[in-house]
Amino acid sequence: MATFIIEGGHKLKGRIQPQGAKNEALQILCAVLLTAEEIKIDNIPDIIDVNKLIALLKKLGVKINKIGKGSYTFKADDINLKYLESAEFKEDGKGLRGSIMIVGPLLARFGKGYIPKPGGDKIGRRRLDTHFEGFINLGAKFRYNKEDLFYGVEADKLTGTYMLLDEASVTGTANIVMAAVLAEGTTTIYNAACEPYLQQLCKMLNRMGAKINGVGSNMLIIEGVDKLGGTDHRMLPDMIEIGSWIGLAAMTKSELTITNVSWDDLGQIPNVFRKIGITVERQGDDIYIPAHTNGYEVQNYIDGSILTVSDAPWPGFTPDLLSIILTILTQARGSAVVHQKMFESRLFFVDKLIDMGAKIILCDPHRATVIGHDFKSTLKATTMTSPDIRAGVSLLIAALSAKGTSTIHNIEQIDRGYENIDERLRAIGAKITRVDGN
Numbered sequence: 001m002a003t004f005i006i007e008g009g010h011k012l013k014g015r016i017q018p019q020g021a022k023n024e025a026l027q028i029l030c031a032v033l034l035t036a037e038e039i040k041i042d043n044i045p046d047i048i049d050v051n052k053l054i055a056l057l058k059k060l061g062v063k064i065n066k067i068g069k070g071s072y073t074f075k076a077d078d079i080n081l082k083y084l085e086s087a088e089f090k091e092d093g094k095g096l097r098g099s100i101m102i103v104g105p106l107l108a109r110f111g112k113g114y115i116p117k118p119g120g121d122k123i124g125r126r127r128l129d130t131h132f133e134g135f136i137n138l139g140a141k142f143r144y145n146k147e148d149l150f151y152g153v154e155a156d157k158l159t160g161t162y163m164l165l166d167e168a169s170v171t172g173t174a175n176i177v178m179a180a181v182l183a184e185g186t187t188t189i190y191n192a193a194c195e196p197y198l199q200q201l202c203k204m205l206n207r208m209g210a211k212i213n214g215v216g217s218n219m220l221i222i223e224g225v226d227k228l229g230g231t232d233h234r235m236l237p238d239m240i241e242i243g244s245w246i247g248l249a250a251m252t253k254s255e256l257t258i259t260n261v262s263w264d265d266l267g268q269i270p271n272v273f274r275k276i277g278i279t280v281e282r283q284g285d286d287i288y289i290p291a292h293t294n295g296y297e298v299q300n301y302i303d304g305s306i307l308t309v310s311d312a313p314w315p316g317f318t319p320d321l322l323s324i325i326l327t328i329l330t331q332a333r334g335s336a337v338v339h340q341k342m343f344e345s346r347l348f349f350v351d352k353l354i355d356m357g358a359k360i361i362l363c364d365p366h367r368a369t370v371i372g373h374d375f376k377s378t379l380k381a382t383t384m385t386s387p388d389i390r391a392g393v394s395l396l397i398a399a400l401s402a403k404g405t406s407t408i409h410n411i412e413q414i415d416r417g418y419e420n421i422d423e424r425l426r427a428i429g430a431k432i433t434r435v436d437g438n
């Protein structure tokens with residue numbers, strides 16, 4: 001278990017370039033299984049989850065060449081399906097959430113797809129029904145081994161159909177789309193998720209020869225094709241990292257420029273930060289955050305009632321930024337409610353913020369009321385353990401704003417999704433030391 005030692009209370013300054021998007025990368029990498037032709041992908045983040053998926057694809061027989069930082073070619077022309085039945089695969093597949101998305105492409109191209117219960121953050125129930133109901137709708141036979149927690153789908157052929165998803169699952173929609181592009185006939189997916197990750201996936205699949213209409217909406221109409229070909233793809237900047245750096249700048253009263261953010265793909269993100277009083281300035285394709293020397297003031301609604309920040313499927317506000325919003329609210333002028341609708345265990349990390357002196361009432365597992373200090377009292381340094389990726393980064397931001405030296409254990413949770421975070425933050429003035437565990 002590695003650890004960060006953080007000396008808080010220093011202002012940061014400078015420019016930071018967001019990495020390529022983690023959740024997009026996990027989808028895009030799985031899509032290389034859909035063709036025997038070469039696919040070149042740029043801006044792949046160098047993070048634990050993505051590297052685990054690349055290693056898994058390699059074991060599946062995908063030929064992988066690293067051609068530069070974040071740039072790889074992939075060629076899935078000789079897939080080793082036996083690996084899917086190995087004990088090794090049962091271990092590898094469990095290591096991350098994104099591995100679930102190999103199932104759709106494997107089913108579509110080779111007639112079978114297996115996966116052990118995938119990993120990812122322990123932030124509440126994370127069921128997979130939407131994925132498998134989608135495959136069943138396309139004509140696949142499903143089985144689940146309860147002892148091994150091992151899922152499997154098989155089909156001689158997939159046939160397009162109409163389906164109404166029970167929830168707009170992000171990875172579920174990606175998985176079903178990747179199966180449907182090679183199905184016979186037309187598939188309509190209603191209540192589809194439409195995060196930029198999915199829009200990017202659909203655009204890439206269309207460049208490979210797929211026929212997907214409705215990209216960016218909650219109804220995708222997919223006309224199946226016999227075969228897909230190669231393409232080039234570049235990952236968008238990671239919008240969750242961008243939100244994390246906005247929060248970091250505000251809470252440490254630092255002046256930061258977040259470069260090349262792909263503004264038009266950020267949806268509600270800039271506005272939600274503005275609602276809690278943070279100045280988010282557009283400069284070309286950069287975000288400029290001035291030093292919030294006089295703090296930031298939470299806006300009320302027009303009728304004067306208290307602000308609630310909650311998540312919703314895209315184009316709603318992403319649940320992956322709520323932990324960061326909650327953390328920066330602890331120093332806001334005013335109060336707000338954070339309502340995490342999707343995941344029931346994601347707010348428990350507030351205990352650590354309360355230990356640091358934050359004023360938070362956890363109303364129930366989904367809702368917390370935060371009463372901001374307006375910097376009249378700084379958070380106290382402490383020792384904590386990162387429970388999940390976004391709570392981990394939130395605690396890191398809290399520690400950077402706190403008085404004294406904090407310790408965060410289990411930072412592998414942070415490394416799962418943030419590339420070289422300590423080095424990149426040191427470059428803008430943060431005092432962070434990484435101590436490797438045994």
Ligand SMILES: CC(=O)N[C@H]1[C@@H](OP(=O)(O)OP(=O)(O)OC[C@H]2O[C@@H](n3ccc(=O)[nH]c3=O)[C@H](O)[C@@H]2O)O[C@H](CO)[C@@H](O)[C@@H]1O
Binds near residue numbers: 313320
């Ligand atoms: C690898 C990856 O891409 N992970 C992301 C993906 O996870 P993932 O695809 O696993 O998450 P899902 O979209 O399936 O949904 C997660 C949870 O939210 C609930 N749910 C979902 C849709 C909905 O309309 N209402 C609702 O309550 C589901 O019941 C489920 O419990 O999407 C999540 C939701 O944006 C993000 O937090 C994860 O970072």
Ligand SMILES: C=C(OP(=O)(O)O)C(=O)O
Binds near residue numbers: 049098389
């Ligand atoms: C919950 C997240 O990731 P995963 O789905 O990989 O656990 C996240 O990125 O915030």
